[in-house]
Amino acid sequence: MRTLRFALIAAAFAAATAAIGWLGVLLVGLADGALTARQRSGALLTGLAAMTSWAALLLLQAARAPIGRVATVLSGVLSVKPVGVYALTVCFAGLLALTSALVMRGVVRLSATR
Amino acid sequence: MFTTALAALGLAFTLFMGSRAVGAAPALGRFLDPVHGVWAVASRAELPVSAGATIPGLRSAVDVRYDDRGVPHVFAQNTDDVYRALGYVHARDRLFEMEMQTRAVAGTLAELVGARALPLDKTARAQGLAWSAERSFATVAPTSVAGRAMQSYADGVNAFIDQMAPGDVPFEYHLLGATPMHWKPVYTAYLQARMGLTLAYSEGELQRAQVEALVGTAAVAALFPENAPIVEPIQPNGQRAPRLDYVKIPDPHPTDSVKLALAIGLEQAATLAVSDRPDGEVVVGSNNWAVAPRRTAAGHALLSGDPHLALSLPSVWYEAHLIVPDTLDAYGVTFAGSQLVAIGFNRDVAWTETNTGADVADYYVETVDDPAHPTQYKLDGEWTPLTVRVEQYRGKRGETLAADTIYHTHRGAMVHAGARWISRRWLVTESSVAPVLESFRHTNSAKSVFDVMTAWESYPAPAQNVLTADRAGHIGIRSTGLYPRRPAQQAKGDVLIDGSVSANDWQGWRALKEYPQSLDPAQGYLASANQQPKDPKVDAGYLGWDWPTPWRAMRINALLRADSQVTPDAMRRYQTDPRSEQVGFFLPALLNAAESAPASDTVLAHTARMLREWDGSFAKDNDHAALYDAIVSEISRRTWDELQLPAPTGPERAKRIATPNTMVLAELLQQPTSLWWDVRETKEVVEDRDAILRQSMVAGYALLVKQYGTPGAAWQWSKVRHANIWHLLRMPALSRLDLAVPSAPATLSPSSGDGTHGASWRMVVEMGSEVRAWGIYPGGQSGNPVSSRYDNQLRKWTEGQLDTLRFPRRPADLAGSVLRSTLTLTPEHR
Numbered sequence: 005m006r007t008l009r010f011a012l013i014a015a016a017f018a019a020a021t022a023a024i025g026w027l028g029v030l031l032v033g034l035a036d037g038a039l040t041a042r043q044r045s046g047a048l049l050t051g052l053a054a055m056t057s058w059a060a061l062l063l064l065q066a067a068r069a070p071i072g073r074v075a076t077v078l079s080g081v082l083s084v085k086p087v088g089v090y091a092l093t094v095c096f097a098g099l100l101a102l103t104s105a106l107v108m109r110g111v112v113r114l115s116a117t118r
Numbered sequence: 119m120f121t122t123a124l125a126a127l128g129l130a131f132t133l134f135m136g137s138r139a140v141g142a143a144p145a146l147g148r149f150l151d152p153v154h155g156v157w158a159v160a161s162r163a164e165l166p167v168s169a170g171a172t173i174p175g176l177r178s179a180v181d182v183r184y185d186d187r188g189v190p191h192v193f194a195q196n197t198d199d200v201y202r203a204l205g206y207v208h209a210r211d212r213l214f215e216m217e218m219q220t221r222a223v224a225g226t227l228a229e230l231v232g233a234r235a236l237p238l239d240k241t242a243r244a245q246g247l248a249w250s251a252e253r254s255f256a257t258v259a260p261t262s263v264a265g266r267a268m269q270s271y272a273d274g275v276n277a278f279i280d281q282m283a284p285g286d287v288p289f290e291y292h293l294l295g296a297t298p299m300h301w302k303p304v305y306t307a308y309l310q311a312r313m314g315l316t317l318a319y320s321e322g323e324l325q326r327a328q329v330e331a332l333v334g335t336a337a338v339a340a341l342f343p344e345n346a347p348i349v350e351p352i353q354p355n356g357q358r359a360p361r362l363d364y365v366k367i368p369d370p371h372p373t374d375s376v377k378l379a380l381a382i383g384l385e386q387a388a389t390l391a392v393s394d395r396p397d398g399e400v401v402v403g404s405n406n407w408a409v410a411p412r413r414t415a416a417g418h419a420l421l422s423g424d425p426h427l428a429l430s431l432p433s434v435w436y437e438a439h440l441i442v443p444d445t446l447d448a449y450g451v452t453f454a455g456s457q458l459v460a461i462g463f464n465r466d467v468a469w470t471e472t473n474t475g476a477d478v479a480d481y482y483v484e485t486v487d488d489p490a491h492p493t494q495y496k497l498d499g500e501w502t503p504l505t506v507r508v509e510q511y512r513g514k515r516g517e518t519l520a521a522d523t524i525y526h527t528h529r530g531a532m533v534h535a536g537a538r539w540i541s542r543r544w545l546v547t548e549s550s551v552a553p554v555l556e557s558f559r560h561t562n563s564a565k566s567v568f569d570v571m572t573a574w575e576s577y578p579a580p581a582q583n584v585l586t587a588d589r590a591g592h593i594g595i596r597s598t599g600l601y602p603r604r605p606a607q608q609a610k611g612d613v614l615i616d617g618s619v620s621a622n623d624w625q626g627w628r629a630l631k632e633y634p635q636s637l638d639p640a641q642g643y644l645a646s647a648n649q650q651p652k653d654p655k656v657d658a659g660y661l662g663w664d665w666p667t668p669w670r671a672m673r674i675n676a677l678l679r680a681d682s683q684v685t686p687d688a689m690r691r692y693q694t695d696p697r698s699e700q701v702g703f704f705l706p707a708l709l710n711a712a713e714s715a716p717a718s719d720t721v722l723a724h725t726a727r728m729l730r731e732w733d734g735s736f737a738k739d740n741d742h743a744a745l746y747d748a749i750v751s752e753i754s755r756r757t758w759d760e761l762q763l764p765a766p767t768g769p770e771r772a773k774r775i776a777t778p779n780t781m782v783l784a785e786l787l788q789q790p791t792s793l794w795w796d797v798r799e800t801k802e803v804v805e806d807r808d809a810i811l812r813q814s815m816v817a818g819y820a821l822l823v824k825q826y827g828t829p830g831a832a833w834q835w836s837k838v839r840h841a842n843i844w845h846l847l848r849m850p851a852l853s854r855l856d857l858a859v860p861s862a863p864a865t866l867s868p869s870s871g872d873g874t875h876g877a878s879w880r881m882v883v884e885m886g887s888e889v890r891a892w893g894i895y896p897g898g899q900s901g902n903p904v905s906s907r908y909d910n911q912l913r914k915w916t917e918g919q920l921d922t923l924r925f926p927r928r929p930a931d932l933a934g935s936v937l938r939s940t941l942t943l944t945p946e947h948r
Contacts, residue, residue: 021151021152021153022153025147025148025151025153025154026136026147026148026150026151026154026155027147030133058152061152061153062152062157064152065152065157065158065160065161068161069160069161069162069163069164069285070160070163070164070904071157071160073160073163073904074156074157074159074160074904077289077851077852077903077904078156079851080849080850080851080852081293081849081851081852082143092146092150093150093152093157096132096135096136096146096147096150097150099128099132100129100132100133100136100147102125102128103125103126103128103129103132104129106121106122106125106128106129107122107125107126107129109122110119110121110122110123110125110126111122113122114119114122
């Protein structure tokens with residue numbers, strides 16, 4: 005069940021990103037936070053799902069195009085190692101998803117207690 | 119509660135970083151998005167096997183075939199369509215470059231890259247290039263050939279922009295968090311004006327006035343002469359060797375403090391920072407030469423095109439082949455942003471240009487009613503209203519960064535120079551774009567050398583030495599462009615002119631028959647390398663002053679005189695020939711000076727021995743050339759110390775206003791006791807020529823030891839002199855730096871001190887029954903730094919190699935392994 009949920013959220017993140025861009029991660033994160041507000045855990049899973057979804061999108065790109073060269077050029081521009089560029093990308097998605105889910109859970113719980 | 123608050127903070131931070139650029143870092147959200155962000159550029163890094171697109175207004179389908187070098191061969195049915203398609207393919211490969219160059223002219227770079235570009239924008243607006251281009255464009259009828267060409271091209275560019283997928287958005291826009299702007303037809307006129315800035319802009323009069331204040335009128339006339347002391351003109355003068363017209367360079371006069379006070383203010387009038395000026399040598403130069411069939415091995419005319427410009431990534435050039443049945447079949451290099459082949463060939467004729475360097479900018483000292491806020495200027499005793507232009511500068515978010523008021527007289531924009539106002543009349547700002555486009559259009563479809571020379575008769579600026587060769591075996595050259603005819607009392611344009619009388623204004627243009635030119639000369643070859651185009655003994659009419667050194671021209675002519683069986687491969691080798699004629703002027707003088715020194719000076723003796731062993735070559739592996747180069751720089755530095763402004767108080771070094779070129783320095787070698795050799799700092803001794811040569815040898819040697827260690831492999835020319843090809847955004851990761859190249863300051867492939875200028879396109883064309891051509895430029899067809907086509911020509915360029923250029927007659931001629939990709943452009947159906 006937990007795995008299925010993870011896969012579904014990751015798919016939702018990927019679809020939202022493809023449809024409306026990076027703010028799709030915010031929206032899915034908020035929605036997931038609202039839906040799972042009463043569960044004890046789950047926000048971390050949301051963050052991991054977002055990271056997985058962006059990693060999968062990068063892999064999809066890599067299957068068709070030389071994204072390694074993008075990472076190399078970016079690493080020069082940003083003065084980080086190429087792996088750092090990949091890490092920055094997936095971590096950004098993860099952080100956005102995690103924090104948006106946590107905030108929404110907090111808001112829902114807060115409103116439920118009032 | 120605490121977790122939520124912390125998460126809220128984290129979310130706020132993430133959203134901020136995701137949506138706002140911080141410093142040089144872009145807004146990370148859109149930037150890192152794997153679908154829409156920078157990662158997507160990988161998807162368009164390489165050309166697809168086939169693709170299609172629509173262009174509004176296209177009348178017939180256009181078949182674009184990219185060959186294995188990534189060059190598009192554009193097969194269209196009419197000229198409007200071929201320009202639409204070229205606009206599309208230019209945008210597809212070079213969109214960011216096109217916008218960047220356009221904004222550089224418009225003075226709106228800050229809107230794209232931020233406030234750090236404000237000084238550049240201010241300079242551009244002060245130069246008024248976009249302002250004048252707009253006025254020029256307004257005179258072009260939309261239905262005229264030129265008007266339709268610019269509109270069609272814009273339609274093609276905008277069709278690409280409107281259909282861009284995320285991967286099509288160039289890498290740089292992602293970095294800058296910007297969106298490409300739409301292309302207006304007038305931008306072609308902007309880019310034309312930009313070439314005028316590169317090739318026909320001079321502030322020499324301002325520097326000259328300063329030098330005059332420092333050392334006197336007679337000296338300045340000899341240091342920056344109207345006529346080159348070494349005569350090797352473009353228009354053959356019947357001589358088989360250069361003629362030395364040396365004059366005595368008058369000793370420097372004491373500084374005129376009144377003039378100097380005025381002259382120092384001129385620095386404010388200069389738009390080029392002193393640090394941007396090349397140190398003594400004109401580094402933006404070019405070579406071209408053509409050989410008549412009777413001096414070639416195969417009996418076909420040969421032509422070499424070798425323009426030198428500022429090097430950049432992406433390159434200023436874009437190769438393309440434009441085909442319209444029975445109308446156009448031209449291959450060569452185009453400017454991304456312009457419709458025509460600038461340097462290239464068709465089935466019948468080849469053409470190329472070098473810069474003439476004519477004086478087409480004059481400076482006038484104006485009298486204004488109110489020096490602080492002028493409203494009128496005096497002309498022939500009458501107060502005349504100034505035209506006022508207010509320029510507003512905006513940043514990336516549309517915010518106003520600054521505003522300037524620019525005043526114009528009937529001559530052009532004025533600048534405040536200390537206590538004076540100076541206006542500039544500059545031909546480029548009054549030239550129309552239409553005749554420029556027409557000249558290139560007729561050239562592209564010319565059938566003979568005669569057609570090419572006729573095509574350029576109405577061409578205004580920047581003046582170019584247009585060299586051409588055809589299949590019938592004719593060769594010809596003409597230095598073409600408008601040359602101002604100045605009034606008798608002000609026949610030259612090398613000094614500041616009194617602006618209060620209209621009689622000092624230009625009085626028309628020189629006649630075509632007076633232009634430097636030659637057709638099928640008896641010598642069997644023609645060459646130009648930016649040197650003074652005409653022998654002043656043949657025609658003393660004023661075209662300009664302070665001509666670039668003739669070292670390259672002398673070398674080309676020496677090579678061509680010595681070879682009566684020239685082959686295309688020899689033409690290629692000449693383009694990177696490692697020898698310089700300059701050496702023959704300086705090396706004997708250095709060795710003589712060393713011989714007259716006491717034997718106890720071991721460093722000097724060692725240096726002289728190294729110079730004696732040197733074979734005079736600047737080949738990449740030569741380990742003696744750097745010593746000669748360092749010594750010549752030292753000679754120049756020590757000799758021209760009189761041209762330094764009085765040292766300011768404080769740690770700042772005294773600033774040399776201008777540096778006479780090495781041709782004048784060679785002339786000075788004939789005056790061993792001239793006061794110019796004396797170093798003013800050493801008050802107790804008066805140095806002569808040989809003392810300075812010896813000091814320079816010792817200092818040059820010491821400098822190299824300090825920088826590179828003991829003589830040997832570390833002194834190899836390839837380790838000392840590099841080409842540095844910067845990306846337009848000056849980002850090292852997107853640039854190609856420290857490239858070992860077969861270039862030296864005065865060889866045929868010249869390089870400047872910082873390595874940012876050089877051969878921008880090398881081409882050899884053989885005009886046989888079937889035209890054969892070879893070419894290369896430093897970079898690649900794609901502007902995408904992720905693409906293999908971004909810099910794929912670079913290695914061969916550094917080695918002096920050329921690619922074979924494919925010149926298919928029909929689409930079917932490009933098939934199999936030489937066909938990289940096809941693009942089908944079709945009319946948009948509404």
